[in-house]
Amino acid sequence: MLLKLFFYGVILLIAIFGYRSYAAGIQTLRVGDAAPNFTLNDAKGKTHALSDYRGQYLVLYFYPKNDTPGCTKEACHFRDDMSQLEKLGAKVVGISVDNSQSHEKFAAKYNLPFTLLADVDGKVAQSYHALTNLIVIKMAKRYTFLINPDGNISKIYTSVNVSNHSQQIIDDLKALQNK
Numbered sequence: 001m002l003l004k005l006f007f008y009g010v011i012l013l014i015a016i017f018g019y020r021s022y023a024a025g026i027q028t029l030r031v032g033d034a035a036p037n038f039t040l041n042d043a044k045g046k047t048h049a050l051s052d053y054r055g056q057y058l059v060l061y062f063y064p065k066n067d068t069p070g071c072t073k074e075a076c077h078f079r080d081d082m083s084q085l086e087k088l089g090a091k092v093v094g095i096s097v098d099n100s101q102s103h104e105k106f107a108a109k110y111n112l113p114f115t116l117l118a119d120v121d122g123k124v125a126q127s128y129h130a131l132t133n134l135i136v137i138k139m140a141k142r143y144t145f146l147i148n149p150d151g152n153i154s155k156i157y158t159s160v161n162v163s164n165h166s167q168q169i170i171d172d173l174k175a176l177q178n179k
Helices: 002-024 069-080 082-087 100-110 123-127 165-177
Strands: 039-042 047-049 057-062 090-096 115-118 131-133 138-140 144-147 153-157
Touching: 039 100, 057 069, 057 165, 069 082, 069 090, 069 100, 069 165, 082 090, 082 165, 090 138, 100 115, 123 131, 144 165, 153 165
Parallel strands: 057 090, 090 115
Antiparallel strands: 039 047, 039 115, 057 144, 131 138, 144 153
16 A cells, blocks of 8 residues: 555656646747857767857757667768758757767767767756756757757757658758748
């Protein structure tokens, strides 16, 4: 009986904190807003900041976890479409709460030619409203932000289909550049 009460109490706490995380993550960034600044390290310890990408489009994508099926598929599609993205003047940067060593292994395993940044405390993901925080578990949501050369948000993707997301970005970049 006591074990059953404990189990239901834990489930209730997870539900409460999950809802708080969901409610806090309701999108408040909008197209046209300045992209929140960030300074994070890549797999080799090199520091990257939003300002490093001024003058070009930036595909800033948040993803839950290295080497999981959906995240791998998404990363490999970006890898395979890299030449098209670069022709459109875009850089790709992935961010998760995984550490730099995990990023290094993931990038090497799948030959990823773009930067992966370690947001181990989740502060950057939080600033983009792309963090699920269940106290004991922090994970980036699968959100992408297309940031224009001036550092403003041009597109926000909160419902990402990993099978066609890279192509969606390419199509949107073409449309933005043809305006």
